Amino acid sequence: MTFDPEKWLTSWRQAGAWSLSRHDPAKEGLRVSAFLPPQALVRCAQELRAARYSLLDISTLEAREGLVVTYHFDSLDEPARLAFRALVSRKKPVAPSLYEVFQGAEWHERESADFFGLIFEGNPNPIPLLLPDDLPGPPPLRKKEADLAPLAKLGLLGQAEILDPDFGDLIGQPVGSGHQGSQAC
Amino acid sequence: MDLSLAIFVQIIVAALLVIGLMVGNAVVMVYMERKVAGFIQRRPGPYEVGPWGTLQALCDSMKLLAKQLYRPGNVDIILYYLAPILAFFPVLLLFLPIPFGPYLTALNVNEGIILILAFAGLGVLSNLLAGWSSNNKYSLLGAARAVSQTVAYEIPMILALLAVVFQCGSMDLKNVTEQQGAWPWEWNVLTQPLAFFIYVVSLVGETNRAPFDLPEAESELAAGFHTEYSGMGFALFFLSEYANMLLVSLVAAVFFLGGYKGPVADGFWWIFIKAYAIMFFLVWIRWTFPRVRFDQLLNINWKWLLPLSLLNLWLTAIIVKLLI
Amino acid sequence: MLGGPINFVNPLSVLESPGTLTGDFYALNFEKKAKSGRVILNLGPQHPSTHGVLRVLCELDGEYVDRAEPVLGYLHRMHEKMGEVKTPWQYIPNLGRVDYLHPLAWNWAYVGAAERLAGLEVPERAEYLRVIGCELNRIASHLLWWGAFVMDLGGFTPILYAFEEREKINDILQIITGSRLTMANFRFGGVCADGDERFFRLIREFIPYLRERLKMYQGLVTDNIILRRRLEGIGPIDVDMCQRYGATGPILRAAGLPRDTRRDYPYSVYPKLEFPIPTGPINDCFGRYLVRLREIETSLAIVEQAINQIPDGPVIMDKAPKATWKLPAGESYWAVEGARGQIAVHLLSDGGKNPYRLKLRAPGFSNLSLFAEAAQGTLLADAIAILGSLDLVIPEVDR
Numbered sequence A: 001m002t003f004d005p006e007k008w009l010t011s012w013r014q015a016g017a018w019s020l021s022r023h024d025p026a027k028e029g030l031r032v033s034a035f036l037p038p039q040a041l042v043r044c045a046q047e048l049r050a051a052r053y054s055l056l057d058i059s060t061l062e063a064r065e066g067l068v069v070t071y072h073f074d075s076l077d078e079p080a081r082l083a084f085r086a087l088v089s090r091k092k093p094v095a096p097s098l099y100e101v102f103q104g105a106e107w108h109e110r111e112s113a114d115f116f117g118l119i120f121e122g123n124p125n126p127i128p129l130l131l132p133d134d135l136p137g138p139p140p141l142r143k144k145e146a147d148l149a150p151l152a153k154l155g156l157l158g159q160a161e162i163l164d165p166d167f168g169d170l171i172g173q174p175v176g177s178g179h180q181g182s183q184a185c
Numbered sequence B: 001m002d003l004s005l006a007i008f009v010q011i012i013v014a015a016l017l018v019i020g021l022m023v024g025n026a027v028v029m030v031y032m033e034r035k036v037a038g039f040i041q042r043r044p045g046p047y048e049v050g051p052w053g054t055l056q057a058l059c060d061s062m063k064l065l066a067k068q069l070y071r072p073g074n075v076d077i078i079l080y081y082l083a084p085i086l087a088f089f090p091v092l093l094l095f096l097p098i099p100f101g102p103y104l105t106a107l108n109v110n111e112g113i114i115l116i117l118a119f120a121g122l123g124v125l126s127n128l129l130a131g132w133s134s135n136n137k138y139s140l141l142g143a144a145r146a147v148s149q150t151v152a153y154e155i156p157m158i159l160a161l162l163a164v165v166f167q168c169g170s171m172d173l174k175n176v177t178e179q180q181g182a183w184p185w186e187w188n189v190l191t192q193p194l195a196f197f198i199y200v201v202s203l204v205g206e207t208n209r210a211p212f213d214l215p216e217a218e219s220e221l222a223a224g225f226h227t228e229y230s231g232m233g234f235a236l237f238f239l240s241e242y243a244n245m246l247l248v249s250l251v252a253a254v255f256f257l258g259g260y261k262g263p264v265a266d267g268f269w270w271i272f273i274k275a276y277a278i279m280f281f282l283v284w285i286r287w288t289f290p291r292v293r294f295d296q297l298l299n300i301n302w303k304w305l306l307p308l309s310l311l312n313l314w315l316t317a318i319i320v321k322l323l324i
Numbered sequence C: 001m002l003g004g005p006i007n008f009v010n011p012l013s014v015l016e017s018p019g020t021l022t023g024d025f026y027a028l029n030f031e032k033k034a035k036s037g038r039v040i041l042n043l044g045p046q047h048p049s050t051h052g053v054l055r056v057l058c059e060l061d062g063e064y065v066d067r068a069e070p071v072l073g074y075l076h077r078m079h080e081k082m083g084e085v086k087t088p089w090q091y092i093p094n095l096g097r098v099d100y101l102h103p104l105a106w107n108w109a110y111v112g113a114a115e116r117l118a119g120l121e122v123p124e125r126a127e128y129l130r131v132i133g134c135e136l137n138r139i140a141s142h143l144l145w146w147g148a149f150v151m152d153l154g155g156f157t158p159i160l161y162a163f164e165e166r167e168k169i170n171d172i173l174q175i176i177t178g179s180r181l182t183m184a185n186f187r188f189g190g191v192c193a194d195g196d197e198r199f200f201r202l203i204r205e206f207i208p209y210l211r212e213r214l215k216m217y218q219g220l221v222t223d224n225i226i227l228r229r230r231l232e233g234i235g236p237i238d239v240d241m242c243q244r245y246g247a248t249g250p251i252l253r254a255a256g257l258p259r260d261t262r263r264d265y266p267y268s269v270y271p272k273l274e275f276p277i278p279t280g281p282i283n284d285c286f287g288r289y290l291v292r293l294r295e296i297e298t299s300l301a302i303v304e305q306a307i308n309q310i311p312d313g314p315v316i317m318d319k320a321p322k323a324t325w326k327l328p329a330g331e332s333y334w335a336v337e338g339a340r341g342q343i344a345v346h347l348l349s350d351g352g353k354n355p356y357r358l359k360l361r362a363p364g365f366s367n368l369s370l371f372a373e374a375a376q377g378t379l380l381a382d383a384i385a386i387l388g389s390l391d392l393v394i395p396e397v398d399r
Helices: A005-014 A038-050 A105-116 A165-171 B002-040 B056-066 B077-094 B112-120 B122-133 B137-168 B173-178 B193-206 B231-256 B268-286 B294-323 C025-032 C079-085 C088-098 C103-118 C124-152 C158-177 C197-222 C225-231 C239-245 C250-254 C285-309 C363-369 C371-375 C380-389 C394-398
Strands: A019-022 A032-035 A053-063 A066-075 A082-088 A094-096 A119-121 A159-162 C039-043 C055-061 C064-071 C330-338 C341-349 C357-361
Touching: A005 A019, A005 A032, A005 A038, A005 A082, A038 A053, A038 A066, A038 A082, A038 A094, A053 A105, A053 C239, A053 C341, A053 C357, A066 C341, A082 A094, A105 A119, A105 C363, A159 A165, B002 B056, B002 B077, B002 B231, B002 B268, B056 B231, B077 B112, B077 B122, B077 B231, B112 B122, B112 B137, B112 B173, B112 B231, B122 B137, B122 B231, B137 B173, B137 B193, B137 B231, B137 B294, B137 C039, B173 B231, B193 B231, B193 B268, B193 B294, B231 B268, C025 C039, C025 C055, C025 C064, C055 C380, C064 C371, C064 C380, C079 C088, C079 C357, C088 C103, C088 C394, C103 C124, C103 C330, C103 C341, C103 C357, C124 C158, C124 C197, C124 C285, C124 C380, C158 C197, C197 C285, C225 C285, C225 C380, C239 C250, C239 C363, C239 C371, C250 C285, C250 C341, C285 C380, C341 C363, C363 C371, C363 C394, C371 C380
Parallel strands: A032 A082, A094 A119
Antiparallel strands: A019 A032, A019 A159, A053 A066, A066 A082, C039 C055, C055 C064, C330 C341, C341 C357
16 A cells, blocks of 8 residues: 555545645655644544544644644554644634544643643543643743744745635735646645 | 469560560561572672671661651551551460470460461451551552452461361371471471462462562552551561561471471471571562462462362361271 | 541541542542542552652552543653753753653654754764664663563562663663763764774674573563463553554554554665564563563664674764754654654754754653553553553653
């Protein structure tokens, strides 16, 4: 069985992805990634689960446009690391929980909740995991406004095809920009 | 009147000697345990204090004596302090009927083994009290384990000894010894090998030694029933554990290995050599085997040792009946 | 001493009314869901078999664990934040502290992620030295796990044997890393020091020595009937559970899948080395035990080939990054195979002095998260055995 990136890109496109990216596995470690609307996360995770993928980790970061939650997956049958991401508002950071699909997500989500103040709706045990329950101050990995970098600079998009106009406006790349067209991401 | 006074004095003297024996035994055992463990684990063991580290046990006991008796909050004070004392004193009594030599018995009791078995059962009460009164869940679990384990392992132990009693027709320890000869082929272990095996296995269970040290299973229950004891409270449990080991080994020596009888000259040296050989065996398996699980421990007892000891008893009874 | 007020709380009172349990935030939260008539046992953070400072809350039905919940964070040092406030160079020593049993794999994950982001070329001799160090370190980690695991089961002696071997490995690694515990000899573009003649001689002596010792361990521990009975059939973790919790490393391999980052995402000189990937025929505690012991042999084979193949040359690239080096902007997700599973570093940079975000994927974190499910309905002693078989290093889990 060989990895077919088109299968996932098609599937994510149907799920209403905001953008699709191809990456250079040698440099970035990923084959493909996508920004998905939060409401599509659980369904896409279910597809990955059915295709024998497991959740490696949930890596959150704060960018100027919002909090980016990156879900890294790898297949149990072949080297096929991929990721999808969700962009949530910095003011009201809420993302759906993947607990129902991957039970291991519970801890990763609690860790992100500790560090970034994210709220994962549906997490069965939303209490602090690594930090004390009475920690004062803002979540420790949130950054100052001045230190925030834009998404495009962080290279999260790779060779991206922007599908959603609002998302394109947000990150400053209009729909249809980047790598696309005849090579059809 | 004069006779009873003489017996009273005899018992007092004997009790003092037994206390000395218990303490001496603990010193020897601490040194032996640490040295043997060191040998098995390829390290020197104690070697700083005194020649070859022989004074290490003394230093250990000094440390325990000098330590603060820390009592955690919310314990049941009376039972908490009673438990180590109760662990220590019944053991004292148990040494009285043991014939250390042809004329060296503190108290000649013609049903000596009954006395020993009856009072040996008291030891578990102290474990239970310690576990209960400590107000600690580890202690409580350890105490529950101690009770079910000791109660279970007492039965095959008694049945194994009973087979020898059947064979010798006596419950008097001196009498049992006298019926055996000086040389190994004249010992009861040859006529009762199964009983000896059952006795040694249940001895490990009875004294809570590894691999049957479930009541104080370190990796599960921290220190089991004596988790909350420090200083001398802990030391008394420690002392009584070693005294219990010595006692069951002495009983094994009397019932199976010819007691004080031995080649060249009979005497207390032979019974001690035999008892310490068994204790060396206990130390050896402690540092070699992992611990069994609690249900496995009880299964070994109820499914194997008990039926085997009953079978052994039954066969002994038939053979004794046929021979007479 | 005896004169204090009698203020005795019946230890069984929790059996009657669970509401009487007092405790901190986590205990109270755990207790809310407890059924009545259950004892809630707090294992750790100071407990002989929680390997450091893990805390596990257990709801006990007799000696059966009805529900368990690990409580983390007692060794949390926020390495991810430190990654953001230190320059890439300053951060390297931190990696040894993340997992002190297999520090070189963490070194490698971080340095490798940065090298890929910046496109640095590592000299071949340095790659071989990295492989040798990392594999010897893996052996040391597995040996220590082996000893500690048998100690969890009540066997005291093997850990001292394991330490003896580990000391020899430390003697060897000390030559190239300069330290014995939290090693950090990786640099961007190579390693800091070359191995000398003594280094290679010690390795050549060590390989046949350890092979002999492994045979002895087989007789002393692996074939022991008590150990077998304690492990066989206990705590099965199948592929489905691994998938749901993201477990990797020996746990996944014991479940039967030959997944190994060294083979799946070939890095360094691993493609040039022949090595099998041990997979377990059984997925219980004993299967995981066997997989780890066989991985020691695998690592020995790798080291043996590596010291025979190692070329001459520099151990660090020309114009290697200096202390003021800045990472180019971009994202890199890079994984290596650690002793406990896949170690991954997600490194993002905006081109500034420090990395913009550093995410450490600890294999122990995912592996431990399945404990609650695996331990459900087992005896307390079996739960301890399962916990041990997961090979936890709490600093790595907490980070």
